[in-house]
Amino acid sequence: MQFLTVVIRRSLYAFLLLLAVIVFNYTLLSMVPGDIAETIAGESGGASAELMAEIRRSYGLDQPFYVQLFGYVGRVLQGDLGSSYYFNVPVLDLILGRLGPTLLLVITALLLAIFTGTLFGVIAAQRPNGIFSHFITILALIGFSAPVFWTAFLLIILFVSMVQIMPLSGLADPLTESGTWQWYLDVAHHLILPVVSLSSIYLAQYSRLARASMMDILGSDYIRTARAKGLGQRVIIYKHALRNAVIPVITIAGLQFSHIFSGAVVIETVFSWPGLGTLAFESILRGDTPTIMGILFFSAFVVIVFNLLTDLAYRIVDPRIRHSGTA
């Protein structure tokens, strides 16, 4: 029963956080200098005084601020993120339309970084002062220090310009018919460079983390027991130790979910990837306030829900957290 109250409390808290995000977004973006009605009118090629008044009324801009704010919060909670000033279509449709490519990019990059990072860390941990360990240390330094757009450009110089084996940009060749298996192959081909660039930041960090946690685990009692009963090195490392070494990596990866979305903004603009990041960047340049607010809300929403679910999952899996009451 105690678990149920925790679930309810956590969900309520997540909801309040979300509410705070909506209010913050709206307040922040209402501080835009200049007249929003003029921006909207500008998109449709200038307007007379009557049309301006009409625009103000239809977008609710003639109301006092708090009325607009409450109106916005209410609409967002009903799933209505407003209409884009630029495209003149519902923001939610716009976001959902761009979500696929971004998720494909971000999740592939995250999985690649977790998988390769853990593997690197595990190999390095077996010889803490070996060449591979030093390689991991250097890799971690490079991964932290190189700006992600620069890494991407270097990869382009290498694999598009010098050894011409990769496409420059986009989701797929526009000439390939979408839905066919050639198209899926083409998307996978276009995905390689963006994914490698995006995961480079995290790969380095995860391999360092996996190395540290693996070294801890290799010194623990249950590994000594496994050794004592005569298990081979391979079984000990990949069957017993690896499982526990992955946990901190996955925890950090979960916490960084909002950061990786930020990285995606840069990578998507570099590779003209038709995802949320490109949409966000272009909307900021266009001053398309509803779309910017929508994307900020949406990404916060994803992170909050993700955090809530991992938090609850830990409580279910780990009885120590479950019985420690609140926290």
Add this chain to the structure above:
Amino acid sequence: MSDAKNTTPSNGSPGDVDEIFVEHPFRQFVVMYMRNYAAVAGLFVFVLIVGAALFAPLILDLDPFEMVDAPLLRPGEGGHLLGTDNLGRDLFVAIIYGARVTMAVGGAAAGITLVIGLTIGAMAGYYRGWVDEVLMRITEFFQVLPPLLLAMVLVALFSPTLETVAIAIGVVSWTGVARLARAEFLRLREQEFVKAARSIGARDRRIIWLVIMPNALPPLIVNAALTVGIAILFEAALSFLGLSDPNVMSWGKLIGDNRDYLLDAPWTITFPGVAIFLTVLSMSLIGDGLTDAFNPKLRER
């Protein structure tokens, strides 16, 4: 930390037995730092870049925006060490001038990050209870918003000046510092020397800033080196995307300006990137060196 213990014996009378064995903590600190060659190299590169940023413009006295030669000259061509970019600007001069902006904005942004983070973390960890609760909720709030996206929105909303860029970076990146400072304060507030200070009637403000803070600083200083590195990366990303002052030369802007010529003139992208990379690398090497110097025992790892 350990150096707090070491200060006491060395303050004893001259000729004290301890004097022979206990080196002055600062000396010990320097020796430990110097033992890490990579950290020394990092410090050297950093000093070089700061020196270039400070003095080169005085010696060179050129305009980094000036078109000095034909566009897209290869490195070395026409007497231009690193070549020219798509607008015929000397890349070397532009990079030297860019160092000023990168250093100034990166430093200011890191300063703002630390001030916000330290204040919030110190208050939360020291007062605990509802203050902690409220401040940590605010911290979590800023953690769920995508940092770069929020910084982009802030710069675009308010005028794209260097001040705005520095403030925007500070506003989106203080949460990590706050959490670290809070943890240190939670740990230290229960220690004997804090109780001692409280027992002689020291006020909260004095205990926070003069009693606990100096002892909480070592891990925070290491973190500060990384904070500067991260701030520089943020500045580079923002100016690369064109969300910075268009009238000021910076490394990110240089890459952004030349990105369409990537395939024909890769050096216009490569060299400014090398500058960013080396600067951030030097910061993280310095951070590693400081970790060693503050915590000699951790070195084995």
